[in-house]
Amino acid sequence: MTKCSVDSELGCSLMEGIFQRRSFWPKKTSVRPLPTNSNSTLKVTSPSDSKGRHGGSRKTASLNSISPKPPPKLDEKLVTTPNLVRSRPSTSSHKSQGARPSDAARNSSSSSATSSLKQQSQSQELTDMKRLRREPNGLYTEPNRASTDHHQSYESKALVPTSSGNVMPLGHLGNLKPLRTGNSMITDLPDSTNKTRYYHQRKLSDSRIGNNGVMGNITRKPSNENPKSGGRFLGLLNKLDPEALKSMGNEEYKQGRFKEALALYNQAIALNANKASYHSNKSAALIGLGHLMEAVIECREAIQIEPSYHRAHHRLATLYLRLGEAEKALNHYKYSSPTDSEYIAKAQALQTHLSRCIEARNLRDWNTLLKEARCAISSGADSAPQIYAFQAEALLKLHRHQEAYATFRKGPKFQIDSCTQFFGPAASAYMLIIQAQLYMTMGRLEDAVALAQKAARLDSSNNEVTTVLRRVLAVESARLRGNQLFNASKFLEACVKYNEGLDHDPYNTILLCNRAACRSKLGQFEKAVEDCTMALIVQPSYSKARLRRANCNAKLERWEASIQDYEMLIRETPGDEEVGRALFEAKIQLKKQRGEDIKDMKFGSNLVFISNNERFRHFVTSPGMSVVLFCNKTSHKQVLQLLEQVCKRYPSVYFLKVEVEDHPYLAKSESVSSVPAFKIYKNGSRVKEIPGNNRELLESSVKLYSS
Template sequence: MHGLGEAEKALHHYKQSGSLVDREDIAKAEALQKQLNRCNGARNLKEWSDLLKGTQFAISVGADSAPKVYALQTEALLRLQRHQEAYATYNKGPKFLIESCTKLFGPAGSAYILVMKAQVYMATGRLEDAVKVAQHAAQLDPKNQEIVTIVKRAKAIASARLSGNLLFKASQYLEACNMYTEGLEHEPYNSILLCNRAACRSKLGQYERAVEDCTTALILQPTYSKARLRRADCNAKLERWEASVQDYEMLIREIPGDEEVGRALFEAQVQLKKQRGEDVKDMKFGSNLVFISSNERFRHFVTSPGMAVVLFCNKANHKQVLQLMEQVCKRFPSVNFLKVEVEDHPYLAKSEGVSSIPAFKIYKNGSRVKEIPGNNRELLEKSVKLYSSRRNIL
């Protein structure tokens, strides 16, 4: 009972057991009961930061199998507009069949857990599922007006998105935009509706407002790649090249083999250089293959933030492996690919521990992280994708 968050029942059981009970167990149950009372008080007062801290503490002192405590933590995160964390918390919590929950926690307790599930579904775009789950909660606790309100809200949002999507597909962008706005009146911080409305506003040439919608969606869900891509595109249309490059660079780390994103990143980088008055005449898409002419040039690339792939090869027999490298580098335009001919730079081969050639070495933020035989394209591609998508590998 203690682990399930039922501290009151646990204390009753301990008292019935008399002298057989360890006093330490009673003390833990009493501490948990006090903490759960604080959590319920914080929820009633809508003090969401206090509720979040309280649930974290309750889990740390033993309520790590308590679905209601995780549901309370999920609610706190939702109210604090931290939707991505709310989704992760809900998934991390223990899962019980609803019949078992009802037996353990009563109909009202089970209904509350279902309502939090419904609201997580709403926040993550599973609107039809949200309606079904909220309706189930209403069946368990039909007199709860809060649950009745959530059912109505879920239905209104689901209807608004469906209608908006149909209008968007029919190229009726203004009408679709109005429909998504109607849905947002029921839930102003719904990242899916915000991103969809941004798509309409972009089509209508309202790029500034589209950027605002995408930014709000990304605050709610920082890894929402569709919103980031849309914001990058709108910033490009507004000629805010630096902001556009930042978003494209983040996207290319998440999906390093996406040629469309890679090309958009390259175009934004070209425009940013032009804006700064820099020379761009030699820039070409897929031209991230660099010939190393000096130790200084090598050190510059491998110690810069980000990732570099270095081919160590002979002058005489490097054509085939160089072709392989060229094919891979086109798929990963944000990664620097370097070629070192060991006859001209034997000291580099020695200092970098090259034992056989041809060979690839991968560098991340100045450190060597991987060596790959020069004829293994599949392993090279997998490794580049893996390491370029890890932001803090070291």
């Protein structure tokens, strides 16, 4: 390029002085693209660069021999970028000003510098380029001085490359690589505005996610790292991101894995406890696990954080409805949006049924109480312990003790401390005394005493609670004293004590059965049968009362009734030899009473060897159960031993042995395809076939069909 005249240089210097003064104003300017020839222009950064955007061109002035500014010193950082790509012109420069001193600087830059300055600049350029080649991991500066050299370049007015995006094509970079990919790279950009920082942050985040991410127009080289490391990194980020944890919890919840979902929601809350949705979602997981009271606490927490959280209000209202708190349910349904008339109608219906339950209980109208309690449960209060207590109490008062106990067992199971905190001490005390009365009736007197005492501690001023406590203590005292007298063979005195206990609880199964034992010892078998029958009405599974009634009926020579009870007991305990012997004796006596032949009947003789077809048909068609073994004469000794062992455990069952060599017609008529084989007959019909020598299957089948 030709050299410019001195006049032009003076003109440029004059204009430079003017615009340098203007450059003190904090305007953001940019310059036109530099030419890409090999004689790149050397530029000096003006003071206004401290306000410019990184990547935008800065105001420059031509170096002139008569310029009042001294040339850059050698220790200043001179950075040149030969053969740079053309930077895109900034539109802001055309809007902000017309003629710029930088234009004159570019027109005269090829000839305005003195020869000494050229030598200095060329020497410095070669030095810098060599240093840059030796530092492949640095971006224009040393890695360990990246953040500090940037500030020094402003203070010493170091030369920096002019570029619109601070990025160059990969082909022009040579062996240069970005300095860092962390956030420090963004903070090192000089005077970045918030918009610029956001742009670079987005580009850098894009480059982190993929293996071939792009930052600006610089393509990142594919990494040789293990691809699993990226998954571990994302997993770590998810563990630190409460929203990601919530999303993971939602997926677990949709799959029905409530325990896993609860753990993820807990982690999200640990990171951010002030997000209402986390607590609301946690309550949903707790509902799935059946922890309703804990779910209520989480819903309350969500509403406290965000009072207008409609979903939390709706969920809390539904919880209150299920727990029988109709008034609270109505209150929160009104806050939920959109208002659901169906749920409000349910809450109102529940409120009506609860009012009727309280009224019926006060009037001691137990049938109405039972009806309204069931209606309340069907209205949505399926987990309300107080309503189940209403229903159990009504059944107790109606002497439907077994139903009352079944209703109690079907109801919700909450810890008493949780019930006290949620429903209050009075409601908890009421539920405890109902449970105590149930236990007392079913013979669990020690548990009944403990529950009644706890109820008295919760509500000591309640007369009903103290009355139940006195009753339970009196019944327990009568049982203990009566047992002592019975063991001392003082049967009459023991009977009196049991009577005292029954005055407080007329349907107590323990006292009824114990009094029956005393009356049996006193020869009062008819009264003993009555006591046992009453105990079995209250508790049909009370086997001790059934055995005592069977024995008393046998004493009264009521053989059919006695056999009926013995057979029921033998089904429950098929290996009980005492019951089996009693059953056998009762059958002998019944046959005697009917005048039948009993000469071949012996206890333990339920193993029969079949000698003819008529005898086989007699056993398999008779009422009851028979087990037939089809075998060979000599080769099945082990199977015969098994038959004998099982036979002793089930004395009420006939076991028949058929040797197929002597009775081939029986084997054919009964469709025996292989031996040994067992066949089970009940009431004349073949119900089971067991091939081979399977003892477990044989015993389980005998037990099943004999019951």
